Amino acid sequence: GAVVSQHPSRVICKSGTSVKIECRSLDFQATTMFWYRQFPKQSLMLMATSNEGSKATYEQGVEKDKFLINHASLTLSTLTVTSAHPEDSSFYICSAHGQRSTDTQYFGPGTRLTVL
Amino acid sequence: AQSVTQPDIHITVSEGASLELRCNYSYGATPYLFWYVQSPGQGLQLLLKYFSGDTLVQGIKGFEAEFKRSQSSFNLRKPSVHWSDAAEYFCAVGPPNAGKSTFGDGTTLTVKP
Numbered sequence: 001g002a003v004v005s006q007h008p009s010r011v012i013c014k015s016g017t018s019v020k021i022e023c024r025s026l027d028f029q030a031t032t033m034f035w036y037r038q039f040p041k042q043s044l045m046l047m048a049t050s051n052e053g054s055k056a057t058y059e060q061g062v063e064k065d066k067f068l069i070n071h072a073s074l075t076l077s078t079l080t081v082t083s084a085h086p087e088d089s090s091f092y093i094c095s096a097h098g099q100r101s102t103d104t105q106y107f108g109p110g111t112r113l114t115v116l
Numbered sequence: 117a118q119s120v121t122q123p124d125i126h127i128t129v130s131e132g133a134s135l136e137l138r139c140n141y142s143y144g145a146t147p148y149l150f151w152y153v154q155s156p157g158q159g160l161q162l163l164l165k166y167f168s169g170d171t172l173v174q175g176i177k178g179f180e181a182e183f184k185r186s187q188s189s190f191n192l193r194k195p196s197v198h199w200s201d202a203a204e205y206f207c208a209v210g211p212p213n214a215g216k217s218t219f220g221d222g223t224t225l226t227v228k229p
Contacts, residue, residue, distance in 0.1 A: 006159075043206060043219040044160075093159050103148060103167065105217070107159035 002028050004096050006108035013084055014116055021079045021111045023094030029074035030096035034105070035067070038091040050077040084115040118143045120209050122220035129197050130228045137192040137223050139207030149190040150208040150217060151181055160206065166190065177201070202227045 003026040013019050023033055031052050036044040048069050049057045056069035066088075068080040077096075081088050091112050095105040119142045129135050141147055148167050152160040164175025171183040181192045190207060204224050210217030 004159075041222075041224075043221045046216070049216075091157075095160075104162065104165065107152075107161070109159040110157065112157065 002096075002106040004030075004094065004106045004108040006092075006094055006111050008111060009109060010112045010114075012114045012116065015085050016083055018080055018082045019084055019113060021081075021092055021094075021113075023077045023079070023096070023108050025075045025096045025106070028096075030077075031074065033071060033077040033094055033096045035069060035077075035079050036093045036095070038093060038110075040091075044093060047079075081113065084113070086115045089113055089115045118147075118209050118218045120207050120218050120220035122205075122207055122223050124223045125221070126224045126226065128226040128228060131199050132196050135192075135194045135197045135201070135225070137205050137207075137225070139190045139192065139220060140188050141190060141207070141209040142188065143209050145211075147190075147209045148211060148217075149181075149183060150210070151175065151179070151190070151192045152206045152208065152219075153177075154204040154206065154222075156203075163192070163205075197225075197227055199227045199229065201225060 005024045007022045033050040035047045037047050038044050046059050047062045050069045050071040052071045052074050058064050071077040091110050093110045095107045097105050121140045123138050150165045151163040154160050163179045164173045166173045166183045173181050179194050183190050204222045206222045207220040208217040
């Protein structure tokens with residue numbers, strides 16, 4: 001089956017620093033990846049759609065300069081939280097769908113970000 | 117606009133009992149419907165999906181869901197719950213590009229021994 005990994009699984013950083021989260025499709029090529037944010041006991045909120053080789057599409061209300069997304073290859077997308085603040089602490093989840101099938105998402109295990 | 121409502125925030129069932137998790141949706145066309153399960157600190161795992169055809173859909177781990185267009189519902193069922201089913205369950209509706217799915221707020225399932 002399709003497997004998506006995320007790294008790191010947990011990260012703690014100081015306020016003002018930047019953090020990069022990687023999302024990889026391990027056994028398939030992902031033309032499109034998605035980044036979600038999930039607050040405790042809440043649902044997933046789509047932040048942006050990442051397309052290989054082009055700029056990401058951000059959802060309304062998501063700061064592009066705050067959450068930098070790069071999708072440089074068909075198997076890797078990165079989310080960089082720049083100048084992180086405590087309110088950026090959250091669970092970040094990526095997902096991907098393949099080139100041949102866009103009707104199913106495969107989710108990564110998530111990254112827990114804590115900003116002190 | 118598409119939306120999903122999961123009326124039950126928290127459900128507790130005894131191990132071995134049957135389970136039904138409710139999901140109501142609003143969507144302008146034929147919906148693509150999904151059920152996902154999330155264990156604590158983990159990503160989402162797809163249980164089952166409905167796009168067309170038979171309205172009773174079988175999924176993994178013994179789950180099934182029934183699409184009822186007249187009621188705009190897609191309820192998840194399992195005849196006999198196991199302790200390992202305790203988790204958060206999310207219903208989602210979306211277009212063929214599944215990344216644009218809208219998720220419900222989730223239902224937390226607790227299983228009593």
